[in-house]
Amino acid sequence: MPKVGIASCGITKFTKDDSKIESVLLKSTKNLFDNSPNLSRNDIDAVLVSTNNNSKYLSAILSEMSGIEPKIAHSIESLCNSGTNAIVSAYSYIASGLADAVLVSGAERYDSPGQILEWDNSRGEFKHPIFWASIFTKAYKREFSVTDEELAIVPVKNHKQSQNNPNALSEKTYSLEDIINSKKLTDDLRLLDCSRPCTGGASILLASENTCKKFTDVPIWITGIGQKTTSAGFTKNMSFSSMESTQIAASTAFKMSKCNVKDIDVAEVHDAFSVCEPMALESLGFTDKGKGIDMIKDLHATNNLKINPRGGLIGSGHPLGATGIAQTIEITQQLQSCANKRQIANAKTGLVHNMSAAATSSTVLILER
Amino acid sequence: MNFESELKKGNFLISECVHCKKIVWPPSEFCNQCFKEVSWRKSLYEGKIIEFSKQNNNYFCLVEIENTIKVMGKISSGIPNVGQHVKIERCGIKDDNYYFEMSLI
Ligand SMILES: [Zn+2]
Numbered sequence: 466m467p468k469v470g471i472a473s474c475g476i477t478k479f480t481k482d483d484s485k486i487e488s489v490l491l492k493s494t495k496n497l498f499d500n501s502p503n504l505s506r507n508d509i510d511a512v513l514v515s516t517n518n519n520s521k522y523l524s525a526i527l528s529e530m531s532g533i534e535p536k537i538a539h540s541i542e543s544l545c546n547s548g549t550n551a552i553v554s555a556y557s558y559i560a561s562g563l564a565d566a567v568l569v570s571g572a573e574r575y576d577s578p579g580q581i582l583e584w585d586n587s588r589g590e591f592k593h594p595i596f597w598a599s600i601f602t603k604a605y606k607r608e609f610s611v612t613d614e615e616l617a618i619v620p621v622k623n624h625k626q627s628q629n630n631p632n633a634l635s636e637k638t639y640s641l642e643d644i645i646n647s648k649k650l651t652d653d654l655r656l657l658d659c660s661r662p663c664t665g666g667a668s669i670l671l672a673s674e675n676t677c678k679k680f681t682d683v684p685i686w687i688t689g690i691g692q693k694t695t696s697a698g699f700t701k702n703m704s705f706s707s708m709e710s711t712q713i714a715a716s717t718a719f720k721m722s723k724c725n726v727k728d729i730d731v732a733e734v735h736d737a738f739s740v741c742e743p744m745a746l747e748s749l750g751f752t753d754k755g756k757g758i759d760m761i762k763d764l765h766a767t768n769n770l771k772i773n774p775r776g777g778l779i780g781s782g783h784p785l786g787a788t789g790i791a792q793t794i795e796i797t798q799q800l801q802s803c804a805n806k807r808q809i810a811n812a813k814t815g816l817v818h819n820m821s822a823a824a825t826s827s828t829v830l831i832l833e834r
Numbered sequence: 835m836n837f838e839s840e841l842k843k844g845n846f847l848i849s850e851c852v853h854c855k856k857i858v859w860p861p862s863e864f865c866n867q868c869f870k871e872v873s874w875r876k877s878l879y880e881g882k883i884i885e886f887s888k889q890n891n892n893y894f895c896l897v898e899i900e901n902t903i904k905v906m907g908k909i910s911s912g913i914p915n916v917g918q919h920v921k922i923e924r925c926g927i928k929d930d931n932y933y934f935e936m937s938l939i
Contacts, residue, residue: 583930586860586931587859587903587905588906589906589931590908590933596887596894599889599894600886600906603885603886604885650889651887651888652887652889653887654887698860700896700904700906705885705896
């Protein structure tokens, strides 16, 4: 398969602003152009928009507003992993030869309609994400004898790490007590265990091997892709203390990239809620089942930024359609050694884990310098 | 759909494929294994608790019905346990959402 790389990135600050979706899309696209002086509008063959926003033909709108006349222009939606799904589509257009350079732009507003899944009636009247998160948390705590206090280390660590991310929604650090004493949403979930919906945009330019080198001296290659959707309904999950779709997606991605979890220097994992981080680390193979919290405790105690250096979803905020792209930008910057205070020394191989709909769908990307 | 008009009246129907001898869930006109038309029957209105949590003073739980169908519902009274058997006391559609209310047995 021909090589496909990341040639440029652009991002906005994640906020609670009441901005129009079109303006959020334009802002990160402008930032991407600002970051790539050699890029001209004619270089872009396709414009893909990732969002859960209900507005129509946003890719044509973004193209017009940016002065691009692409061959291919359409939106991509798959809830919280829309962003990486759009990146995979861009990859496929380039690998197939249908396009040489693809702009992927993700955006969301704080009031996204992607948060409540109306179709999933098996959830009864419990359709808000806090309910599946409570069931996951309770099942995880029960199976592995983990406490609320231990899970609270996840938001403590991720808010701490987000303080070095200038685009993060979070503006302060929290203590364990702050997390435990934050508003109780259910017996198993507190307000500070949750990532917060927000307004934000992230854009990335993917290109073929030769074209990549026109726009950057340090292209980052997408060497592994794995995706799996096991169902649409939350209650169809076979396990509530592990992520089956993540496990399958990871194994596919590792196989494609011919590397394994030990090669990963830095990873962004989908910590939609505290419990998701240890569960994801276990399902991705970073550690054994039930040992995710031990790994997180250790990382936190040693200020090791390996997992979610930008602060994850909990620290950065979670603008659904932009999240997977923002995660991929973080790993790109890490591998380019330009992540400033968040930099992990000598990172050569990184991983992105982006999931949706209570872990019924996952995308895993492997990136290499 | 047949299922929803019955659920509105408080009846919980199950779609079953005669060919595959399997329950089809979520309820559908067609079997998700062979696409043949399903037949409808009343549920046994019994299940067991897979997991539960609590909001304010109300327990909510994930219940498995007839070893196949998993739904989320309320517990009407008592303290639930994983593996405990429940009976569907009430079900229906309220504000466009399905609801299930269980009692412990
Ligand atoms: Zn059948």
